Amino acid sequence: MASIPPARIARIVSTRCSIFETFYNPQSLRTGAKYLRARLRGPSMVKYYPQEINIAKAIRAYPELEMVNKAEVQRLQDVEDKKKRGKGAPKKAKDKADSRRATRKR
Incomplete structure (x- = not known):
């Protein structure tokens, strides 16, 4: 039995790859x-995890139901309390001159 040269095997494999x-x-x-x-x-x-219900969207979509988002009401109350104590977010600058960075010395 004669052995097949490697070059011929390589050509056969490349031809097989082009065919299939x-x-x-x-x-x-x-x-x-x-x-x-x-x-x-x-x-x-995506199929495994159930689709989440967005309460805020449901409340906005159906205002006639008069539902209340307790978490949002509590958040707004907390923001209001922080503002009263002086711990709220700073005002946004209207232009470059109003910003804190502009007034700080270098």
């Missing part, structure tokens, strides 16, 4: 093809 539209990789380099062929995980993860 696969990637010809004679040096066996890492290509990442395994990960590109793998099934995507995103859609199944």
Whole structure:
């Protein structure tokens, strides 16, 4: 039995790859093809977790129900209390001259 030369085997493999539209990789380099062929995980993860209900959107969509978002009311009350104690957010500068950075010395 005669052995087949490696050059002929390489040509056969390259022809097979062109026929079956696969990637010809004679040096066996890492290509990442395994990960590109793998099934995507995103859609199944989205199906697994239930869709969240946004209370704020529901309240805005149906004002006739007169629902109250307790968390938002509490947040607004806390902001108001901080402002009374002088701990609130600073006023936004209308122009460059009003900003704190402009008044600070270098």
